[in-house]
Amino acid sequence: MTLDAVVWTALVLTAAGSLSVYLLAVRRLYLMRSDRRYSAGGERLATLAAALAAGDLEPANDPAQAELELLAELLARYSRQLTGEARSNIAAFFERHGLIARELAHLGHRRPWRRARAAFLLGDMCSQQAVEPLLRALDDPSRDVRSAAARSLGRLGSGRAVEPLVRALVEQRVPRAVGGHALLTLGSEALGPLRPLILDTEAVVRATAVELVGLLGDANDAGLLTDRLRDSAAEVRAKAARALGRLGAEEATMALREALGDRIGFVRANAAIALGLVGDRASAPALLEMARSDEFDPAHAAARALSRLYPELLWSAARDSTSGPHLAEAADLTAVAR
């Protein structure tokens, strides 16, 4: 390499370095200015946003365009903390300023990250205008967009989203945690559309619906769930048993005792757990026998159910050296817990 080439290379590198430092300094100054502007207006805008959410501000008093984005950001955040009329007020703000229309248009953007961002933001804007477009976004080719749409549909609280969300969940178009959380966020609103899905033709849909009704439902759902203890699919029977236990459905104890004799081990295990939760002390002899002689999981579940129902019986049985490991373990754990 000649001396000239070395000199030129050094000059170019120096110039590039200087330019980078200059750009970083400019960017830093810009960010500091933005932060200062944000902090200065933050408190006033926070009060303004709270007033808008409370419906205490006339539309004529809406902010200048320059503050709109900051205010929109605050209101989107506040919407996560609020229910009731405040959410309608927030939706009205976003609709009035064309921000819903803007994000709905972005749902059709060619870049997946932009579509995902729009799907996410729409969930915090509280407008029911977004429900149908978000339902369509559950079929987006991008998993990120589908996940954001599922999350937002949960936030918007529309019963229309329940069946599409359940199907997106069972078809694994959205992550289980995201889809499940969205349905749970819908709360009791989801129950009406969920109940018919308990009788769906697809076993995986029935199982998901049964599980969700167990989490969201009440004693009125016990009959519907008890019938599923005789479902053709073991997964549905197991989820039904678990759901009945969670609901504390005492009227289901006979059916749950029968389920202790199911031919599939994890159904028997879930029935045992449910009887423990329901508090059915009459099932103790069957559980004791199961804990002694069944396969690992059902025997383990039966012993834990006994510890909840009838600790004295458990301790007495565990003293017998032929009782097996599960009773002994459950007895030890119960003694430690006391």
Add this chain to the structure above:
Amino acid sequence: MSVAMATNGTPLVLVADDDPDILTLVGFRLERAGYEVLPARDGEEALALALERQPDLAILDVMMPKLDGYEVTQRLRDDPATSGMPVILLTARVQEADITRGFEAGADDYIKKPFSPQELRARVQAILGRR
């Protein structure tokens, strides 16, 4: 009549939450309803303010840094100066066991998060109206 009301005639409400958005929203709603609001950002600050200013009502988040809402409620109940102060717990934890724990600690009511500002105001008015 409580100490706070005796000084300026406006009922004083302590609002404790580590989330500034909640403080803003609750504070705004209560101030608009005619209450004076005393904000706190953690359990220790809430307890100190409650003992010092003796507000007419305390609205406490359950999950707060330093001292949780249950603990603050319990300590308020244990202190003769604040044992009669009404406490509303503001909580995202609405399992039966969590609610029971709140009442066992001495809370008078609880409000579920996310919350309705109208419901919050109505509950505050109901409690203070009874006094």
